[in-house]
Amino acid sequence: MSEALIFESLFLIFLFANIALGFYLYSREAKSIKEHRNKVPHVFSVLVSLDAHKAASDARLHADKVNEIRHLSNLVLVLLLTFGGGITWFSTLLTNQLGNGLFTQILFALCVALAFFVINGLFFAIAKNPEKNSSYLILRNFGSSRSEVSNFFFFVLIVSAVLTCWSIGASYWWILAWAVSAILVIGASMTSRSIAYTAHPLRDGELKSRLDKFLERVGFESKGVYVADSDRLGSGRGGFISGIGTNKKVVVTESLIERLNPSEIEAMIANEIGQYKYQTGFRAYLPYLILSFIFFGLLSYFSAKPWFFQGLGISSGFDANHGVVLVLFSLTAYVFLFPLIPLRNALLWKAEENAERSSVKLVDWNAMISGITKFASDKAGSVTLDPLYLVFNSTRADSMHRIMDIQHLAPRHTRQRDSWLPNA
DSSP: OOOHHHHHHHHHHHHHHHHHHHHHHHHHHHHHHHTTTTOOOOGTTOOOOOHHHHHHHHHHHHHHHHHHHHHHHHHHHHHHHHTHHHHHHHHHHHHHHHHHSSSHHHHHHHHHHHHHHHHHHHHHHSOOOTTTOOEEEEEEHHOOOOHHHHHHHHHHHHHHHHHHHHHHHOOOOOHHHHHHHHHHHHHHHHHHHHHSOOEEEEOSSSSHHHHHHHHHTTTTOOOOEESSSOOOOOTSEEEEESSGGGOOOOOOOOHHHSSSSSSHHHHHHHHHHHHHHHHHHHHHHHHHHHHHHHHHHHHHHHHHHOHHHHHOOOOOOOOOHHHHHHHHHHHHHHHHHHGGHHHHHHHHHHHHHHHHHHHHHTHHHHHHHHHHHHHHTTTTTTSSOOOOHHHHHHHOOOHHHHHHHHHHHHHHGTTOTTTTTTOO
8 A cells, every 4th residue: 555545545534534523513512412401500699580591591502613613614615625526626726817926825814724724613603692792602702803914914024934944945944933932923923912902991980999908919010900991802701811022911891890809899890910920931832832832843854755745635846835834734734633632622621720729819700700600690600511512612611611720729728618619
């Protein structure tokens, strides 16, 4: 059996296994939601009516169904681009019109990425609940428009920089591409955090005075507490640390201020401070630096193997078109690495757990749990999600998992101080 046929067989096996795995995960999720649809979890029983809980469950089930169709559509598009001849046709079209220069290669890669972006954007829009935005996944994927524009700009820069480094032709091009892309990714993260949301300072009063003293007490240097003009923050929790260095701002939403008491607001801010601590700095970026180094090293290796192209249904002669190679390898990574997503999410969940371990030392953990419960009560927080589905589809734990984690992290002598809390 030739190397090309072996690679082709493995690629197709993983691709169809992804489809099967997606359906299996969705069936587990649907079963979990339906089983708990007719009973509000104890921790939400005072805040969420049974009718509201049923509506949130139905909305989440709809969003998850759309998410599964989105995943299937992405894999179908992968098939169309590879064995369906889409890459060959489109690359030939651009080359005939514009030549095979660097600009053509960059344009090709960006156009293919745009196709996936449009498909995913359409499905996210379909999954969105127009009444309450109650889909947990949608809250995770819709943030500030300025932040989205910034991320798109940096994505274009990264693709352009990688292909420019590749065009140099040196044997070490992939190390250079890795270094440049790493700098741009970190820059994108900092820029997005700095410009994410328009906010105005919290009005002077008792709450502002209390929160300023709280920030001083915990030693978090910032420009103070701000209120977001938008009520939907990228963290999905009503709080966010914007900016870097001494220009940091603690941003909260109007609804968080209206619905939570001062102790609960402090607890939510403490948690965001912990999140900021573990989501910035070298330690936060280290996993990306390692994985991206492996990515570029493998990209350099596979780009020189004819069987790599043949195994994906691509005729020979495209190895010189770096845009095509970059797209092909990215599609391959998407197919082969999908089963490993839980490992990535496990690292992110661990960072979140560390953040909560840090924050429970700063405030009353009961206030933190009650704040999470109140804020999540109208955002599908009461829906019981399947843990396995969640670890494949979310970089953060849902409200119930967070509550249980906080309870386990709290000092043992303070546990179960309030009878309404779920059992540890």
